Amino acid sequence: MFLIPDPVVRFFHRMASPPHFYAFTERLMPWLVVIFLLLTAAGLYGGLYLAPADYQQGDSYRIIYIHVPSAWMSLFIYMVMAVAGAIGLVWRIKLAEIVAISSAPVGASFTFIALVTGSLWGKPMWGTWWVWDARLTSELILLFLYLGVIGLYGAIDDKRTASRAVAILALVGVVNIPIIHYSVEWWNTLHQGPTVTKMDKPSIHVSMLIPLLLMAVAFKFYYLIAMLQRARTELLLRERNAQWVKNMISESK
Amino acid sequence: MKPARKQRLMLIGLMVIGAGLATGFALKSFNENLMYFFSTTDVVEGKAPKDTLFRLGGMVIKGSVERPNDGLMVRFKLTDFSKDVTVEYTGILPDLFREGQGIVAHGKLNAQGVFIAEEVLAKHDENYMPPEVKDSLKNKSAPVTGQKS
Numbered sequence: 001m002f003l004i005p006d007p008v009v010r011f012f013h014r015m016a017s018p019p020h021f022y023a024f025t026e027r028l029m030p031w032l033v034v035i036f037l038l039l040t041a042a043g044l045y046g047g048l049y050l051a052p053a054d055y056q057q058g059d060s061y062r063i064i065y066i067h068v069p070s071a072w073m074s075l076f077i078y079m080v081m082a083v084a085g086a087i088g089l090v091w092r093i094k095l096a097e098i099v100a101i102s103s104a105p106v107g108a109s110f111t112f113i114a115l116v117t118g119s120l121w122g123k124p125m126w127g128t129w130w131v132w133d134a135r136l137t138s139e140l141i142l143l144f145l146y147l148g149v150i151g152l153y154g155a156i157d158d159k160r161t162a163s164r165a166v167a168i169l170a171l172v173g174v175v176n177i178p179i180i181h182y183s184v185e186w187w188n189t190l191h192q193g194p195t196v197t198k199m200d201k202p203s204i205h206v207s208m209l210i211p212l213l214l215m216a217v218a219f220k221f222y223y224l225i226a227m228l229q230r231a232r233t234e235l236l237l238r239e240r241n242a243q244w245v246k247n248m249i250s251e252s253k
Numbered sequence: 254m255k256p257a258r259k260q261r262l263m264l265i266g267l268m269v270i271g272a273g274l275a276t277g278f279a280l281k282s283f284n285e286n287l288m289y290f291f292s293t294t295d296v297v298e299g300k301a302p303k304d305t306l307f308r309l310g311g312m313v314i315k316g317s318v319e320r321p322n323d324g325l326m327v328r329f330k331l332t333d334f335s336k337d338v339t340v341e342y343t344g345i346l347p348d349l350f351r352e353g354q355g356i357v358a359h360g361k362l363n364a365q366g367v368f369i370a371e372e373v374l375a376k377h378d379e380n381y382m383p384p385e386v387k388d389s390l391k392n393k394s395a396p397v398t399g400q401k402s
Binding site: 052053054055056057060061064086089090091124125126127128131132133134168171172174175179186187188189190192193194195203204205207208 | 258261262265268269272273276280284287288289290292310346347348349350354357372373374375376377378379380381382383384385386387
């Protein structure tokens with residue numbers, strides 16, 4: 001590994017060891033929670049109180065402080081899941097498999113939130129709860145991909161085999177990610193084009209943009225918290241016969 | 254990297270590329286069907302279907318909205334900045350419907366080439382700003398920010 005600095009490589013090597021991962025995430029967790037709470041408080045205060053109303057939508061636009069970060073997370077988590085799955089497939093690292101499967105329910109939840117909040121906004125603004133345009137349909141397919149990953153993992157008893165099957169499904173589903181992102185540019189859709197994630201200057205006033213970005217980072221931390229908690233449980237479940245788990249349990253008794 | 258791992262990595266790469274290509278071709282062949290609406294130019298050039306329902310998207314021309322019979326029926330012109338189509342609609346319009354705003358109407362053409370809409374949806378653009386900023390933009394007589402439809 002020549003491109004990545006040594007300390008980073010050492011960090012990842014150590015993180016791949018289950019007991020080390022378990023102990024490290026335990027120490028990390030309070031910090032993540034504190035950062036998440038601070039960012040959420042700042043983002044919500046900025047978005048719901050400080051940010052001005054929109055010139056056309058009035059206060060209804062404020063749903064973007066939930067909708068847009070959730071939609072970003074739905075794509076981001078899918079990529080994390082697919083990359084972790086690929087690492088698990090190639091290097092057979094148990095923790096990569098665990099990170100991949102622990103990401104799925106969190107990603108599915110964010111996808112669901114993005115769809116529901118979009119629908120709630122769509123009724124008064126567009127005049128309809130749902131349309132089958134390219135953006136909405138591809139996001140719905142993303143939800144089904146997440147549910148497929150969760151279902152497939154649950155259907156196979158041997159969890160190492162299950163992880164491999166799930167990784168392949170997740171990797172095939174990766175094609176959907178650029179489709180979701182570019183759907184509003186490739187086709188005529190009812191959903192508007194990108195406001196922030198484009199090469200141009202964002203078409204949102206800076207007073208509205210800052211809380212949005214705060215919320216986006218806050219959601220990243222929420223994902224870390226939720227995913228790591230799931231990963232820790234999954235790790236204990238898989239390693240329940242390992243010596244380090246037995247030692248830990250006897251120590252805590 | 255060990256040969257076995259290298260091989261697995263290549264296989265995964267090929268799989269992702271293969272899936273991507275297959276999806277790309279499929280989407281390309283369905284391109285027309287994936288368009289949520291026809292533009293007004295499509296309609297004027299006769300590319301839109303006759304006698305069946307379809308969706309028409311465009312921007313409502315400023316000053317074209319009228320209510321001929323003082324009823325719920327509204328008549329307005331849609332444009333994509335090259336060709337115009339007249340639309341008639343009876344019903345309640347969504348919040349964001351206004352002149353200069355993009356909309357998508359669902360309906361069909363009558364014999365006179367007027368689009369009789371059964372449903373009108375407002376298309377929101379990607380711009381968010383406080384009212385004061387909008388006002389100052391207007392004073393500078395800046396053009397209305399880019400409509401994608």
